[in-house]
Amino acid sequence: MGLLSIIRKIKRKEKEMRILMVGLDNSGKTTIVLKINGEDTSVISPTLGFNIKTITYQKYTLNIWDVGGQKTIRSYWRNYFEQTDGLVWVVDSSDLRRLDDCRYELHNLLKEERLSGASLLIFANKQDIQGALSPDEIAKVLNLEAMDNSRHWRIVGCSAYTGDGLLEGFDWLVQDVASRIYMLD
Amino acid sequence: MEEDDNLPAADSALQRKHAAMIERLSNSHQSRLARKPNSESNSTFISTSSFLSRFSESKNSIESTLSRIRQTPDPHTNPTLKSELDNVSISIADLEKLVAENSFSLPSYEVRTCLKTITDLKQLVEHVTSEVIPRKKFSFKNKSTKKITTQNDTVSEVPNVESKDSVLRVLDSPGFRGKENEVLVKEFGRGNDEEIREFVLSELKGCDVRLMGSVRALFVHKLIDCKVYVGPVFGSVLIEEVTNCVFVMASHQIRIHQAKRCDFYLRVRSRPIIEDSDGVRFAPYCLKYEGIEKDLEEANLGEETGNWSNVDDFKWLRAVQSPNWSILPENERVGTVDISS
Numbered sequence: 116m117g118l119l120s121i122i123r124k125i126k127r128k129e130k131e132m133r134i135l136m137v138g139l140d141n142s143g144k145t146t147i148v149l150k151i152n153g154e155d156t157s158v159i160s161p162t163l164g165f166n167i168k169t170i171t172y173q174k175y176t177l178n179i180w181d182v183g184g185q186k187t188i189r190s191y192w193r194n195y196f197e198q199t200d201g202l203v204w205v206v207d208s209s210d211l212r213r214l215d216d217c218r219y220e221l222h223n224l225l226k227e228e229r230l231s232g233a234s235l236l237i238f239a240n241k242q243d244i245q246g247a248l249s250p251d252e253i254a255k256v257l258n259l260e261a262m263d264n265s266r267h268w269r270i271v272g273c274s275a276y277t278g279d280g281l282l283e284g285f286d287w288l289v290q291d292v293a294s295r296i297y298m299l300d
Numbered sequence: 301m302e303e304d305d306n307l308p309a310a311d312s313a314l315q316r317k318h319a320a321m322i323e324r325l326s327n328s329h330q331s332r333l334a335r336k337p338n339s340e341s342n343s344t345f346i347s348t349s350s351f352l353s354r355f356s357e358s359k360n361s362i363e364s365t366l367s368r369i370r371q372t373p374d375p376h377t378n379p380t381l382k383s384e385l386d387n388v389s390i391s392i393a394d395l396e397k398l399v400a401e402n403s404f405s406l407p408s409y410e411v412r413t414c415l416k417t418i419t420d421l422k423q424l425v426e427h428v429t430s431e432v433i434p435r436k437k438f439s440f441k442n443k444s445t446k447k448i449t450t451q452n453d454t455v456s457e458v459p460n461v462e463s464k465d466s467v468l469r470v471l472d473s474p475g476f477r478g479k480e481n482e483v484l485v486k487e488f489g490r491g492n493d494e495e496i497r498e499f500v501l502s503e504l505k506g507c508d509v510r511l512m513g514s515v516r517a518l519f520v521h522k523l524i525d526c527k528v529y530v531g532p533v534f535g536s537v538l539i540e541e542v543t544n545c546v547f548v549m550a551s552h553q554i555r556i557h558q559a560k561r562c563d564f565y566l567r568v569r570s571r572p573i574i575e576d577s578d579g580v581r582f583a584p585y586c587l588k589y590e591g592i593e594k595d596l597e598e599a600n601l602g603e604e605t606g607n608w609s610n611v612d613d614f615k616w617l618r619a620v621q622s623p624n625w626s627i628l629p630e631n632e633r634v635g636t637v638d639i640s641s
């Protein structure tokens with residue numbers, strides 16, 4: 116039995132998934148994680164370092180790594196790439212000026228070999244704000260169509276503030292990862 | 301995307317699903333709690349002090365291994381050095397994992413000091429490696445050179461993908477832009493759409509800006525010699541490239557980047573942060589206009605939290621006070637500013 120299938124076996128038993136959340140600072144990563152976990156989101160400081168949340172979602176255990184996105188600490192992101200099953204890229208859809216930065220960082224991230232097998236969910240967050248770009252517009256600006264054909268990806272509009280879209284996004288991600296790792300279960 | 305007329309049904313289905321999820325979550329949380337005392341004896345849930353002693357133990361051992369490697373006579377011909385260095389890298393990775401596993405139970409200060417230590421160790425390994433092993437055999441693919449890039453020189457952004465409509469929308473975002481020596485006043489309509497908007501202040505010089513009423517997000521970019529007075533922001537304020545300005549603002553979150561010689565009078569629910577800034581000073585919020593109490597109250601900013609002085613400097617991850625910011629001495633503060641018209 117090859118190593119890969121042994122690893123699959125182990126993961127299969129535990130039904131665990133490792134999810135990495137990244138994106139520019141202020142995009143709403145921590146708010147999303149707390150919201151989906153049903154926790155209070157009224158006082159959140161910018162993340163210095165990272166948080167890990169273990170939540171049960173459907174029949175899976177998700178280990179969600181929420182990593183700070185401030186410029187100074189973006190270079191730490193690569194410390195968390197190993198064994199990532201699902202990648203969540205969060206975008207502040209109302210921060211129009213920094214969309215260039217956002218595209219640059221995303222494409223930079225996608226070059227990373229250790230993430231090449233991860234399913235990619237892009238959350239076009241803050242849809243509750245009036246000036247926010249729609250998910251379609253965000254997809255265009257971020258040039259998502261230019262992504263590698265082999266990548267499983269999807270963009271979902273959401274608001275961590277109201278909760279809209281969060282389950283839709285996570286449902287897709289978890290299903291997509293499950294269908295790859297646990298195959299036909 | 302769903303059709304509009306599906307929405308109510310989808311909504312309630314979603315809500316049921318969500319409620320069920322939360323119940324499941326709280327159940328699993330309870331069972332986790334119940335399990336906690338004699339939980340699996342791996343490194344999760346160890347106390348801060350035992351964590352720190354473990355951390356510094358491995359740190360010391362890594363450092364002493366490195367210094368031993370460094371002192372090896374004639375390193376270039378020693379075949380075991382490379383594998384020793386690889387082992388050191390593995391130990392560092394383990395250390396990192398230890399921090400990760402304990403990050404949720406550790407005070408954030410410890411977490412970032414540990415992360416800083418880990419980065420330093422990694423640099424040390426790279427350094428020692430380049431000393432003892434000839435360059436050409438060894439290259440670090442991931443060495444980041446991108447950290448130096450700045451976004452300063454892009455004022456108007458024309459994304460290099462065809463996205464004409466979004467560029468138009470960029471210009472559409474409500475705000476004040478490109479003004480000099482003006483008084484700029486905006487009163488956000490109460491209880492209507494405007495309060496769930498974003499607002500932009502960009503490229504202003506010598507202006508006096510007064511924003512009354514509440515707004516959901518505020519973006520501030522490239523201001524020089526300005527005074528900026530802001531009612532409650534029910535969300536976050538993002539400030540970049542400001543010089544010689546005074547800001548009086550209340551918000552749930554405040555992020556300050558590339559600020560020089562600025563004073564901030566803040567009320568904020570979380571910890572304000574600075575990055576790439578210097579000469580910035582902080583004091584408590586001091587704004588008045590007719591109806592501000594009600595606006596603050598409604599935005600959940602009615603009470604002083606004391607957070608105006610809990611500043612985190614992302615460029616200064618040490619225990620001693622950052623040299624980049626200070627508390628504005630009381631005798632230099634402006635006193636209450638009334639912007640009622």
Ligand SMILES: Nc1nc2c(ncn2[C@@H]2O[C@H](COP(=O)(O)OP(=O)(O)OP(=O)(O)O)[C@@H](O)[C@H]2O)c(=O)[nH]1
Pocket residue numbers: 138139140141142143144145146147159160161162163182183184185205240241242243244273274275276277516535536552553
């Ligand atoms: N209006 C609105 N505000 C949001 C939404 N999601 C997050 N925010 C606000 O955006 C700000 C940033 O949210 P965080 O969750 O701290 O962002 P983050 O991505 O974790 O930031 P870092 O930790 O610095 O990387 C906070 O003030 C949130 O309240 C949303 O969907 N709508």
Ligand SMILES: [Mg+2]
Pocket residue numbers: 144145146160161162181182183184
């Ligand atoms: Mg965060």
